[in-house]
Amino acid sequence: MKYRQLTKEQFESLHEEFARFLASQHIDVNEWNQLKKEKPAVAEDELNVFSDVVWDDVLTKTNxxxxxxxxxxxxxxxxxxxxxxxxxxxxxxxxxxxxxxxxxxxxxxxxxxxxxxxxxxxxxxxxxxxxxxxxxxxxxxxxxxxxxxxxxxxx
Structure with a gap:
């Protein structure tokens, strides 16, 4: 992981963007819920990748x-x-x-x-x-x- 995982509050405020991110990974809501239960490490990896994408975007735009x-x-x-x-x-x-x-x-x-x-x-x-x-x-x-x-x- 390049930065750190977003906080729970940050994820909640970005829930629509996260849903689009998951969709781009071909993961729908049911699959996401199943991942969280059955493969928590994979779900954690998805959270980490999304966090890095968000941080990179924010920091790139920071002046x-x-x-x-x-x-x-x-x-x-x-x-x-x-x-x-x-x-x-x-x-x-x-x-x-x-x-x-x-x-x-x-x-x-x-x-x-x-x-x-x-x-x-x-x-x-x-x-x-x-x-x-x-x-x-x-x-x-x-x-x-x-x-x-x-x-x-x-x-």
Whole structure:
């Protein structure tokens, strides 16, 4: 398996897509139920293959990721061959996970208590694998507005 199996909730939200996937494997509902009972390892393999297909599709379409903690923000722009990162650290008692803290940062990005760093590096391994690692560590897919805002600020 290339990534990890989707969660039960993710499978439930993708049940129609999974049904189409099974149909493409020439497996109907009755056969699927029979597989789960009689050949659970084969059913597990089908779940794993579908999970990898979904993850690959999502990660291939991902252009931006972001990760927030109480004091730091990591923003990523994910291009084909390299990844750009803007790291922001707030050096005073504010919580960026709360609306008030986030709004303060957006209004005061050049405050003396804010450190902003940027960098670019080529992917060390396969692009989607690196993006998946960032997702597993808590990053979420974004539309990139925050990255672009800070990118324009720092030039």
């Amino acid at each position: 931006y990721l972001e990760h927030f903690s109480e004091k730091t923000v990591n923003l990523f722009k994910c291009e084909a061959d390299e990844i750009h990162r803007i790291a922001i650290k707030v050096n005073w008692d504010i919580n960026l996970l709360e609306q008030e803290g986030f709004e303060w940062l957006m209004k005061n990005p050049m405050d003396n208590s804010v450190d902003i760093f940027k960098g670019t590096k080529p992917y060390a391994s396969e692009r989607n694998a690196e993006l998946f690692d960032l997702v597993e560590k808590g990053s979420g897919v974004s539309k990139g507005e925050i990255f672009e805002y800070f990118s324009q600020l720092i030039g």
